Amino acid sequence: MLVALQSVGDVTITIDRILITIAVVVGVFLIKRGVKRLRRSKEGDLSSMTNLLVSTLIAGVTASGVFVLIATWGLSPALQQASEGLDLGAQVANIILSIIVLGGAYALTDFLGQIIKEVAKEQDAIGQHEREMLHRSVQVGIYTVSGLIVLGLFTDNLGGLFVGAGFLGIVVGMAARQTLGAVLAGFVLMFSRPFEVGDWVVIGENEGTVTDITIVNTRIQSFDGEYVMIPNDVVSGTPIVNRTRRGRLRTEVEVGIDYDVDPDRAAQVAKDAAETVDRVLDRPEPQVIHKRFDDSAIVLGVRFWITNPTSRRRVKTQTAVISAIRSAFETNGIKIPFPQRELMARNEAGGFRLTEQTSNAEADRETEPDEKRQGPIETSPHGGEQ
Structure with a gap:
């Protein structure tokens, strides 16, 4: 009887502990979610001090929930025993020294980053x-060296640790070989420098302006406003067209002229019209070539150069050149023909054709009176028509 009552009491205590645990977890979750919604609704309105107090409140609530759970499940003796086994008193110096080493590494990397930034401003060869x-x-x-120092403070067997890290590195390398390949390709791009931030490039099927180059991927913004992230290993293995590197770009517009127009005269008129556009460079000067015989026109290619090439500048210059050529052609009476087709008949062996004599006979037959076409009228013996 006593054993049964004790079992019932243990079950009741366990249920109470589970209910308390659920209540604590749900309470902490709801508080954090409510604070997150408050911050989102008041974004920009809360001061830095208010945000700090809110963060402190969340940390306090979370810590209180942890202490309640420890007390509920009776974990205090186990935690005390674990802390005694760690001998925290002997490790305090190593912990403080580790914090100093990591803090010094952070400060050193920030200092060296500022030096690299200042040096890069004075050197044109070092881009962003x-x-x-x-x-x-x-x-x-720096962080690798700092990590090794911190590990050396807490263990004397770095050799075994390195062996384990080596096996772990092999496993990670096999699992993340594509990412590691992208990282290595990022270093290759750093030294080869096929493009820089702000360049107008074509990488495979993607065309746009380079916005960022990281150690893993390259980001470009297309002319439709889309952001495209391309892994560096794909970039290094794909033909790259950099339209900004030389500082100038040649572009072309096509115009058709009538077959009755002198093509050399039309080419000179088109060249003079292109030279009047402000964005077109004088050197190299515009050039007009005869490209092909089209169905309805002789096609001329007007080629010209622009400086500081961008997609926007190229489109504007092409528009201005087309307008200038059209006005010049109208002024000089040069026709830009519409698409047209010419139909011609020919004699075929074994067939038939209409001649003038046959046509006249058909016309006379159409104009004959109805009586002639009907033939003579016969009469019956009774005097009536039959």
Whole structure:
């Protein structure tokens, strides 16, 4: 009987603990969710001090919930025993030294980042991409050394640790070989420098302006306003067209002229019209070539150069050149023909054709009176028509 009552009491206590745990977890979750909604609704209206107090409140509520759960499940003796086994008193110095080392590493990377930034401003050979990659490489190196120092403070068997890290590195490398390939390709792009931030490029089927180059991917903004992220390993393995590198770009518009027009005269008129556009460079000067015989016109190609090429500048210049050529052709009486077709008949063996004699006979037959076409009228013996 006593054993049964004790079992019932244990079950009741366990149920109470589960209910308290659920209540604490749900309460902390609802408080954090409510605070998050409040911040979102008051975004920009809350001061820095208010945000700090709210964060402190959330941290306090979470810590209180943890302490309640520890007391509810009776975990205090177990935690005390674990802390005694760690010998925290002997590790305090190592913990403080580790914090100092990591803080010094953070300060050193920030200091070196500022130096790299100042040096890059004075050197045209170091662009934004190279500066970013160099800063990240310095950060990785400093944090790696700092991590090894911190590990050395807490363990004496770094060799075994390195062996385990080596196996872990192999596993991670096999699982993330594509990401690692993109990282290596990022370093290759840093040294080869096929493009920089702000360049107008064509990478495979993507065309736009480079907005950012990271160690993993390259980001471009298309002319439709879309942002495209391309992994660096794809970039390094794809033909790249940089239309900004030389500082100038040649473009072309086509115009058709009538076959009755002298093509050399029309070409000279088109060239003079292109030279009047402000955005067209004088050197190299515009050039007009005879491209092909089209169905309804002789097609001329008007080629010209623009400086500081961008898609917007190219479109505006093409529009201005087309308007100038059209006005010049109208002034000089040069016709730009519409698409047209010419139909011609020919004699075919084994067929038939209409001649003038046959046509006249058919016309006479159409004009004969009805009586002639009907023939003579016969009469019956009774005097009536039959």
